[in-house]
Amino acid sequence: MTVGESTEGTYAHLLAEVRAAGLLRRRYGYYAMKIIANLVVFAGAWVAFAFLGDTWWQLLIAALLAVVFAQLAFVGHDAGHKQIFRTRRPNNAIGIAHGGLIGMSYQWWIAGHNRHHANPNHEEHDPDLDIPALAFTSRQARMKQGFSRWLAKHQAVLFFPLLTLEGLNLHVSGIRAVWRGETRMRRLEGALLTAHLAGYLVAVFLVLSPGLAVVFVVVHQALWGVYMGCSFAPNHKGMPTMTGSPPDFLRRQVLTSRNVRGGRVTDFLLGGLNYQIEHHLFPSMPRPHLRHAQPIVESFCRKHGIPYVQTSLARSYRQVLEHLHQLGAPLRAADSARRA
Template identity: 55%
Template sequence: MTTVTVRPPRSENAGSDFARLSRRIAEAGLLGRRPGYYTLRITAVAALYAAGWIAFVRVGDSWWTLAVAGFLAVTFGQVALVAHDVAHRQVFRRRRASETAGRIASAGIGMGYGWWQDKHTRHHANPNNEDLDPDVDPNLLVWTQDQARSATGLPRVIGRWQAFLFFPLLTLEGFNLHVSSGRALADRSLKHRPLDAALLVAHGALYFTALFWVLPPGMAFAFLAVHQGLFGLYLGSLFAPNHKGMPILKAADRPDFLRRQVLTSRNVNGGWFTDLALGGLNHQIEHHLFPSMPSPNLRRARTLVRRYCAELDVDYLETGLIASYRQALTSLHQAGAPLRRQRARA
C-alpha cells in the first residue's frame, strides 16, 4: 500500500510579516516578468538616445545645440532608469543577461556598472542607515545633527545652508557619477574591473570626440555644462523624494525587513506621467520591498501593500512631489542646525 502524506494548507498567518505580504503579492501575479512592456520601453529610450545624437550632429555649430543638450539630459536620465530596472533583474531572470544589458546601458551614460551595483545593493540592504547606507554618507552634505557636529571640510561649510544649496548642487551630480565611477576602478575587489574601465574610457572618448569635432571649443564646453548639469539635476530629483527626510537609523537599529524598508521610504502620488518621469521610483515603498518586481506592476502592488501596512499599524507615507521635496529640504535644514549655532557663537 502506498502511503500518501497530505500536508495541511499553509496558514495565511504563517511566517513573518513580510512573508505573508509576499504571498499576497505572488498570488496577485505581480512578480511575473513584463517582456512586452520592457521591449517597448527599451526600444523607445534607445530611439530617443539615437535621435538626440543625430539631432546634435544635424544642428551642429548653432546655439540651438543647447536645446539638444537639454533633450539628451532627460534621455540620459531615462537610460539610467532602464539600467536601474535591468540591474534589479526586473527585465531578465538570468544574471548574465541582466549584467550584460546593465553594462551596455550604463556605458551609454558614462556610469560604472560595478561601482553603482555595489553601492545600490548596500543602499537597498540598509536604507537610510547612517552607518551602513552609502547614500547618507556625509561626503558633501550632512543628513543628521550628529553628522553635523562632527563634520569637517566641505560638509562643515556647506552644511549650514545645505537646504538652499541642495538643488544647485544637484547640477554637479552627473559629473560626480562619472568621477566616482572612475575612482572606483582603483578598488581591486571590484568585479569585472577591466571591462568597466574599457567601457568608461570608450564612452569618454566618443563623447568628447563628438563634442569637439562638431562644435567649436566654447560651444562644446557650453554643451558639456548644460548637458551634464541638467542630467545631474534630473537624476538627483528622481531619487531625492524617495528617502530624504525620512527616519534615519543607526547600525544598532535593526527593525524587521518590512519595517526597515517601509518606514524609511516615501511614495509620491501621481498618474502615468509621474510614473514615466520618475521611472516607477515614485512607488519607492513597493520597490524596496520587492526590488525585482517590474516597475509597471508597482502601482498595482501599492494598493495591497498600503492595505497590509494599515492592518499592521505600520506608517505608510505618500505625498505629492512638491511636498516630498519640501520634507527633504526641511530635514536637511534641521540637520545643519548645529553648524549654524556654532557659527553664531563664533
C-alpha cells in the same frame, strides 16, 4: 497589531498576496519596448546634434540628452534588481551596456545600491547617507569641520545647486572604481567607459566651437545630475534614520521610505522610483507592476499599524529641504553665538 509590536512573519503574507496577484511575473514586452524607445531617442538626439551643427540651439539637444541619460539609467537600475530577466547574467548584460552608453560603471553603482537596499537610511551601513558635502543626521552635522561644516550650515539652499555635480560624480566614481580594480568585469567596463568618454568629447568638440562645446557639456551634465538627484532624493531623505540593530525587514523598508503620488507622467519621469516603498519591499518586481502593488501594500500596512508615507512630488522636495535646513540650524546658531 500596533506599531510597537513585532511584524516578523507578516512580510510572508504580503509577499503571498502580491505573488497571487501576478505582480512578480516578468514583463519582457514592456522592457523590450522601453529599451528600443530609449535607444531610438538616444540615437535620434545625436543625429539631430550632427545636423544642427555649431549653433546655440544645441542646448536643447543637451537638455534632451539629460532626460535620455536618466531614462537609460533607470533601465540599468531595473536590470540591477533583476526586474527584466529572472537570472543575473542577462540583466547584467543590459545593465553594463546601458552604463556604457551614459558613462557609468554599472558594477560599481549596483554594489553600493545593494548595500543601500539592505539597510536604507542606516547611519552606519547606507552609502547613500555618506555624502561628504551634506549632513543627513544630527551626528553627521556635528562632525563636520571646515568647508564641509559651511556646506552643512547652508545645505538646504545649496542642495539643488550641488545636484548639478551629480552627473560628474557618477562618471568620476565609476572611472575611479574601474581604475582601482574595485569592480567585476574591470576590462569590459574600462573599455566601455573609455569609448564613451572619447566618443562623447570628440563628437562635441568636433561639431561645436570650443566655447559652445564647453557650454554644451556643462548644461548636459548639470541637467542630468539634477534629474538623477531629483529622482532619488524624495525616496528617503527626511525620513527616519536608523543606527545599531535595525528592525525586521518589513518595517526597515517601509519606515525609511516615502512614496510620491502621481499618475503615469510621474511614473515615467521618476522611472517608477515614486513607488519607493513597494520597490524596497519587492526589488525584483518589474516597474510597471509597482503601481498595481501600491494599494495592496498600503492597505496591508494600515491593517498592521505600520506608518505608510505618501505625498506629492512638490511636498516631498519641501520635506527634504526642511530636514536639511533643520540639521544645519544648530551649526548656524553655534557660529552666530561665537561671533556675538
